[in-house]
Amino acid sequence: MFQRFSPCMRLVSILAVTFIISSIILGCGGGKEKLILGATTSVQDAGLLDEIVRAFEMHSDYDLIPVVGGSGQILEMARRGEFDVIMTHSPADEEQFIVDGEGLDPRQVMENYFVLVGPKDDPAGVVGVVSLAEALKRIASAEQTFISRGDNSGTHERELSIWQSLLIDPKGQNWYRESATGQGQNLLIANDDAAYTLVDTSTFVTFGSRVQLMPLVTDRVKPNAYTVIRINREKHQHVNVVGAIAFVEFITSAAGQCLIAEFGRSEYGKSLFVPVLGCPQAVGHLGLTSRR
Amino acid sequence: MSQPILAIRDVVVERAGRAILEIETLEILSGEVLAIVGPNGAGKSTLLLVLALLECPARGDVLFGGEPARRGDLKLRRRLAMVFQEPLLLDATVEANVRSGLALRGVHRAEQKRRAALWLERFAISHLAGRSARTLSGGEAQRTSLSRALVLEPDVLLLDEPFAALDQPTRATLIDDLDAILGQTGAATVLVTHDREEALRLGDRLGVLMGGRLRQIGDPSEIFAAPVDEDVAAFVGVETILSGRIRSQEGGLAAVSVGEHTVEAASDEPVGADVLVCLRPEDIVLAPRDEDDRPTSARNRLPGVVRRVLPSGPHARVELDAGFTVIALVTKQSLEELSLAPGSAVVASFKATAVHLIPHRRAAT
Amino acid sequence: MELIWEGVTEALHLIFSGDAYVYEVTLTSLTVSGSATAIALVIGLGIASLLAFRPPPGRTLALSAFNAGMALPPVAVGLIVAVLLWRTGPLGQLHLLYTPAAIVVAQAVIATPVVTALSTAALQSLPSRLRLQIMALGASRLQATWLLFREARLSLLAAAMAGFGAAISEVGATIMVGGNIKGSTRTLTSAIVLEGQQGDFETAMAFSIILLALIFVVILTFTIVQQRRPQS
Numbered sequence: 001m002f003q004r005f006s007p008c009m010r011l012v013s014i015l016a017v018t019f020i021i022s023s024i025i026l027g028c029g030g031g032k033e034k035l036i037l038g039a040t041t042s043v044q045d046a047g048l049l050d051e052i053v054r055a056f057e058m059h060s061d062y063d064l065i066p067v068v069g070g071s072g073q074i075l076e077m078a079r080r081g082e083f084d085v086i087m088t089h090s091p092a093d094e095e096q097f098i099v100d101g102e103g104l105d106p107r108q109v110m111e112n113y114f115v116l117v118g119p120k121d122d123p124a125g126v127v128g129v130v131s132l133a134e135a136l137k138r139i140a141s142a143e144q145t146f147i148s149r150g151d152n153s154g155t156h157e158r159e160l161s162i163w164q165s166l167l168i169d170p171k172g173q174n175w176y177r178e179s180a181t182g183q184g185q186n187l188l189i190a191n192d193d194a195a196y197t198l199v200d201t202s203t204f205v206t207f208g209s210r211v212q213l214m215p216l217v218t219d220r221v222k223p224n225a226y227t228v229i230r231i232n233r234e235k236h237q238h239v240n241v242v243g244a245i246a247f248v249e250f251i252t253s254a255a256g257q258c259l260i261a262e263f264g265r266s267e268y269g270k271s272l273f274v275p276v277l278g279c280p281q282a283v284g285h286l287g288l289t290s291r292r
Numbered sequence: 293m294s295q296p297i298l299a300i301r302d303v304v305v306e307r308a309g310r311a312i313l314e315i316e317t318l319e320i321l322s323g324e325v326l327a328i329v330g331p332n333g334a335g336k337s338t339l340l341l342v343l344a345l346l347e348c349p350a351r352g353d354v355l356f357g358g359e360p361a362r363r364g365d366l367k368l369r370r371r372l373a374m375v376f377q378e379p380l381l382l383d384a385t386v387e388a389n390v391r392s393g394l395a396l397r398g399v400h401r402a403e404q405k406r407r408a409a410l411w412l413e414r415f416a417i418s419h420l421a422g423r424s425a426r427t428l429s430g431g432e433a434q435r436t437s438l439s440r441a442l443v444l445e446p447d448v449l450l451l452d453e454p455f456a457a458l459d460q461p462t463r464a465t466l467i468d469d470l471d472a473i474l475g476q477t478g479a480a481t482v483l484v485t486h487d488r489e490e491a492l493r494l495g496d497r498l499g500v501l502m503g504g505r506l507r508q509i510g511d512p513s514e515i516f517a518a519p520v521d522e523d524v525a526a527f528v529g530v531e532t533i534l535s536g537r538i539r540s541q542e543g544g545l546a547a548v549s550v551g552e553h554t555v556e557a558a559s560d561e562p563v564g565a566d567v568l569v570c571l572r573p574e575d576i577v578l579a580p581r582d583e584d585d586r587p588t589s590a591r592n593r594l595p596g597v598v599r600r601v602l603p604s605g606p607h608a609r610v611e612l613d614a615g616f617t618v619i620a621l622v623t624k625q626s627l628e629e630l631s632l633a634p635g636s637a638v639v640a641s642f643k644a645t646a647v648h649l650i651p652h653r654r655a656a657t
Numbered sequence: 658m659e660l661i662w663e664g665v666t667e668a669l670h671l672i673f674s675g676d677a678y679v680y681e682v683t684l685t686s687l688t689v690s691g692s693a694t695a696i697a698l699v700i701g702l703g704i705a706s707l708l709a710f711r712p713p714p715g716r717t718l719a720l721s722a723f724n725a726g727m728a729l730p731p732v733a734v735g736l737i738v739a740v741l742l743w744r745t746g747p748l749g750q751l752h753l754l755y756t757p758a759a760i761v762v763a764q765a766v767i768a769t770p771v772v773t774a775l776s777t778a779a780l781q782s783l784p785s786r787l788r789l790q791i792m793a794l795g796a797s798r799l800q801a802t803w804l805l806f807r808e809a810r811l812s813l814l815a816a817a818m819a820g821f822g823a824a825i826s827e828v829g830a831t832i833m834v835g836g837n838i839k840g841s842t843r844t845l846t847s848a849i850v851l852e853g854q855q856g857d858f859e860t861a862m863a864f865s866i867i868l869l870a871l872i873f874v875v876i877l878t879f880t881i882v883q884q885r886r887p888q889s
Contacts, residue, residue, distance in 0.1 A: 016695075036744075036755070041854070044854070044855075045854050045855050046855070047855060050839050053838075053839065054839075065755045065838055066836065066838060067755065067836050080743065080745050081744060081745045082743055082744050082745065184854050184855060184856050185853075185854060206855070206856060210858075236745070238744050238745070238749075344793050346789060346792055366795070366797055370795035372793070372795075373793065373794060374790070374793035374794075376786055376789075378784065378786065380784060380786060382807075383807075383808055392794065392804075393794040396794060396795050396797075397795060440794065441794070444794070444795065450793070
């Protein structure tokens with residue numbers, strides 16, 4: 001019967017069938033309750049976010065929808081009530097967020113460290129320096145190229161707070177460039193320019209062989225902490241409170257924490273993120289035992 | 293009296309606030325071919341579109357079998373078919389094109405094919421059935437377009453200058469063929485053309501459309517002999533047109549019996565053919581009746597009586613009664629010298645070569 | 658250069674090993690862009706036939722709008738659609754954000770002006786009295802429209818291909834309204850972006866090659882249909 005159709009009719013019928021089938025496919029998958037998580041890009045770039053989503057959906061009846069952006073963007077959208085729960089790593093902004101009554105019940109769930117990386121020949125003479133502040137000071141006075149995230153992310157925030165403490169304003173100086181990209185891209189740009197930049201340890205490990213930059217100063221004193229915050233229902237009525245609580249409980253439970261601990265172990269030989277509450281079976285996280 | 297199959301009543305068509313067509317009454321009689329002539333922009337195409345129920349008049353009705361037709365009524369539209377100056381064929385084979393109208397009406401495919409084959413045969417294009425419409429010559433394409441319309445067996449066939457874009461030899465053959473076919477099918481036809489010859493050849497009645505109004509309608513001979521006003525006269529060209537039949541034919545010289553008289557014409561038309569005899573007024577020489585009968589090269593001499601004299605610039609039109617109306621054009625000087633006045637007895641002579649014959653299947657009176 | 662070659666081999670490996678992830682994002686791309694193109698065709702052809710055959714006053718203005726729409730920046734469309742579909746936005750109650758349906762909407766918005774502008778031009782280039790002739794053979798308005806579409810099929814199919822191309826190659830709006838979620842709204846294009854961000858360039862290249870191959874196959878099919886000469 002299909003043969004009787006002219007070629008045009010056949011195309012039309014294929015289109016129609018495609019449309020109908022896709023509507024069915026797209027329409028399905030409903031039924032599960034939705035929970036919207038706003039997460040920072042570094043979690044996705046490392047690949048951990050997909051794992052968390054998969055594990056949580058297996059553990060619960062929720063359809064976890066991860067939305068990714070820089071910490072600044074996530075917090076801004078959270079203020080509009082677009083999320084049920086968020087995971088960010090920007091302490092000052094997060095504090096303001098809580099003070100403004102937007103978020104409740106903040107829990108630190110994992111952390112990694114900031115590391116200053118730079119070219120092998122180290123023109124600013126940063127090697128051997130102990131603190132990030134001292135390193136940035138040397139870079140500034142040597143006027144060596146520094147690539148900043150420039151996107152209001154947690155990393156950017158940390159970087160800016162250091163400049164502030166040094167009373168140096170690098171903006172506009174010709175050695176200071178803002179890439180406005182995520183962790184990985186930023187690192188690649190710095191690599192291309194043989195420049196200095198601030199990056200977190202997870203990203204640096206993941207990108208490992210692709211970049212020729214050396215880790216110069218790791219700040220183990222003030223880790224890069226990732227915090228999960230529930231959005232306040234009183235401010236935004238659409239918030240799925242029960243779901244948010246379920247997520248927080250999962251990510252802070254042994255199951256969630258061990259998931260974090262395991263992540264990256266087989267590929268890189270160590271955890272990319274340190275679970276703050278610890279995983280009972282895990283050992284040897286980035287050279288330190290888990291904190292409690 | 294034939295029943296008018298299609299009629300117009302008090303129709304006005306407006307465009308940009310102006311009336312471009314105003315017709316009080318027009319009837320298409322079943323079985324007739326009505327030729328509509330007129331200058332460009334006269335509204336001929338618009339008239340056809342109104343008849344086809346494709347153009348909605350601002351006022352007035354189109355009557356189908358006496359009943360007013362509803363706007364764009366599909367059932368009534370399907371009893372009509374129209375052919376345009378451009379063939380406007382679909383991008384498909386000739387056969388598919390001819391079947392297209394039937395397909396629109398939901399006719400069974402087998403029946404479509406059967407009827408199409410018949411009409412392809414009649415228009416002598418069966419050998420083109422499988423060809424793509426894009427590869428046809430002008431004449432072949434127009435034959436396809438005509439087949440496509442006639443296969444629908446319409447109650448009224450509307451033709452909008454169908455031969456205008458064709459070259460002369462192609463036109464001549466196609467007109468011959470269409471003439472024969474129209475004779476066989478007996479479908480009522482409205483033919484719009486700016487070519488008088490076509491109008492005379494194919495039309496039973498002639499209508500003159502000028503400036504959106506129907507100035508004159510009726511027998512072609514009457515219109516050419518007696519145009520109703522100057523505009524019509526200027527457009528159609530005054531002429532004597534008579535109906536006759538070929539009585540004998542001798543090597544290019546035909547004897548045509550017209551009424552009681554015989555007219556000799558230089559023509560190849562066969563014996564027994566019905567023809568229209570056309571004479572231009574300037575070809576007719578008038579002489580007083582009682583001059584002696586010396587032979588001249590004019591083979592035709594018709595005695596007659598002057599009925600009317602109408603001045604026309606430096607000339608005058610003289611209307612004669614020779615048993616039928618003959619119109620001659622003479623100079624004012626001749627008028628005076630011959631003392632031509634109503635009642636004068638004259639002989640109208642003209643050469644056989646000045647007689648123009650147009651075959652017309654229904655010319656028989 | 659080796660990266661491209663590595664990408665090709667990786668692509669072949671992914672396809673033939675039946676990697677579920679690859680098939681999943683490919684299927685998502687196809688269904689989402691296919692649906693968006695279908696919607697764009699329905700709306701676009703409808704508007705085109707209106708503008709071409711029963712031109713309303715102000716037709717030129719409307720046509721200019723669609724022509725300009727061909728140059729709509731997809732990422733701007735994405736932002737506008739996202740803002741409309743936000744939970745707190747005017748259409749938030751539809752709960753469409755971060756679902757494949759939202760991507761279909763955004764891609765349809767992007768593809769429709771393309772289809773409309775090109776289809777209108779296609780229909781307007783038909784002989785001006787063809788529609789009259791078809792009606793004069795006894796076609797209803799619907800039959801006439803269908804026949805005219807068939808007459809213009811060469812150009813209309815090109816318009817469809819252009820619309821599909823616009824939809825399937827789109828990434829900015831896709832990520833903004835879809836969220837790039839594994840298993841539901843991750844398309845080939847957004848997967849390429851993600852793999853790139855994660856530094857996994859071989860996979861990103863492989864996906865790019867798969868996407869190119871997919872587009873080629875679809876367009877090839879359309880072109881074959883388009884170029885067929887009429888039979889009986």
